[in-house]
Amino acid sequence: MAIAISVQDLNHYFGQGQLRKQVLFDINLEINTGEIVIMTGPSGSGKTTLLTLIGGLRSAQSGSLQVLGQELCGATPQKLTQARKHHGYIFQAHNLHSSLTTLQNVKMGLELHREIPPTEMKARAIRMLEQVGLGERTNYYPDGLSGGQKQRVAIARALVSHPKLVLADEPTAALDSKSGRDVVNLMQTLAKEQGCTILLVTHDNRILDVADRIVHMEDGVLKRNTASPVG
Numbered sequence: 244m245a246i247a248i249s250v251q252d253l254n255h256y257f258g259q260g261q262l263r264k265q266v267l268f269d270i271n272l273e274i275n276t277g278e279i280v281i282m283t284g285p286s287g288s289g290k291t292t293l294l295t296l297i298g299g300l301r302s303a304q305s306g307s308l309q310v311l312g313q314e315l316c317g318a319t320p321q322k323l324t325q326a327r328k329h330h331g332y333i334f335q336a337h338n339l340h341s342s343l344t345t346l347q348n349v350k351m352g353l354e355l356h357r358e359i360p361p362t363e364m365k366a367r368a369i370r371m372l373e374q375v376g377l378g379e380r381t382n383y384y385p386d387g388l389s390g391g392q393k394q395r396v397a398i399a400r401a402l403v404s405h406p407k408l409v410l411a412d413e414p415t416a417a418l419d420s421k422s423g424r425d426v427v428n429l430m431q432t433l434a435k436e437q438g439c440t441i442l443l444v445t446h447d448n449r450i451l452d453v454a455d456r457i458v459h460m461e462d463g464v465l466k467r468n469t470a471s472p473v474g
């Protein structure tokens with residue numbers, strides 16, 4: 244099976260000089276194409292840091308970090324931007340633009356894809372909103388939507404470009420249990436349809452069953468690499 248992410252002996256530090264602090268220690272992790280991996284762990288253990296490094300949102304300093312066949316450790320900002328074209332992101336606070344409609348927000352997910360003509364962008368965004376059950380809400384602004392609906396717009400924005408990799412940081416944290424369940428089920432269904440790989444950070448024990456595998460971060464060390472989900 245093809246490997247989507249291969250992390251080897253990755254270390255990461257924040258700050259300089261005396262304030263330099265190591266937050267990731269010798270991380271090793273391989274994720275196969277199409278796999279859904281959940282990363283759990285206490286607050287401050289380094290989960291978001293690892294997720295943002297894999298996503299090319301910050302640059303990796305030492306070790307090896309291969310994402311979709313590209314080495315991102317020591318990569319130039321241009322190369323990181325290029326790599327991000329193939330990723331979709333979903334965050335806890337959905338990060339929708341409040342001054343844009345749901346349709347415009349979803350079209351933002353295609354902003355790095357200048358090769359797609361505007362009419363095609365619009366058609367794809369509408370199709371994606373239909374897939375997340377918001378086909379009737381294309382002209383709503385985020386303030387007029389529930390928390391679960393906003394997160395579904397964020398999923399539509401992340402998946403509209405058919406990314407090979409989806410990175411999600413606490414996507415259900417702000418949601419009640421029913422909406423949280425709907426959101427992860429939707430991610431799972433769409434990801435399996437599109438054949439994309441998902442790495443999802445969560446504290447939410449209720450959603451662990453969507454994972455093909457669970458890994459656990461503690462104090463900057465990846466502790467456990469279980470073969471199958473628990474519970």
Ligand SMILES: Nc1ncnc2c1ncn2[C@@H]1O[C@H](COP(=O)(O)OP(=O)(O)OP(=O)(O)O)[C@@H](O)[C@H]1O
Pocket residue numbers: 257258266284285286287288289290291292293
């Ligand atoms: N930009 C930064 N500059 C300095 N230190 C940082 C920075 N970002 C994170 N840290 C530190 O790195 C460590 C790991 O943080 P990180 O956000 O990766 O943890 P986390 O496991 O995602 O936590 P949470 O579950 O609370 O989101 C923490 O000690 C944090 O204070």
